[in-house]
Amino acid sequence: MGTFMDVHHIEGGVAAADVAAAHEKDLAAQGEFGVNYLRYWVDEEAGKIFCLVEAPDADAAAAVHRKAHGLVADEIYPISAEG
Template identity: 55%
Template sequence: MPLFMDVHHKVDGLTAEAVAGAHKRDLEVGPQYGVDYRRYWFDEGSGKVFCLVDAPDAETAVRVHQEAHGLLADELTPVQEGT
């Protein structure tokens, strides 16, 4: 399945608890679309968030974010895992 990294450049009011809650919602909604939001990274100071996601395609990854919490990424890039 394709792997993507999405980037949210500025999530206003970002906290560790808020991003954990959004990720939890992604995990709840994702399986019905064949999507797995695998990991996330964030910086509270800048409001920047990165999400690593397995999805059938980019549009489906976006759909899960939209349905789960409405926070759409500013960028979505196909990536490959390295060692």
């Protein structure tokens, strides 16, 4: 299991309430893919969403977003959760 940070770029900005609703959908779908969405951060004005996730691989993390709400990340990075 790896740890990943995914990044979404939403042109025109994004509402924190919309991101919270999408996150709830991720949580409902994640078990099917062996994924654990841990936390997210939002910059509403800039339209940036950052999701911290434990997943077997980046494809599994993306599959959860795709199934849950269709908002697949623009970028996904493997990260070290230490430090």
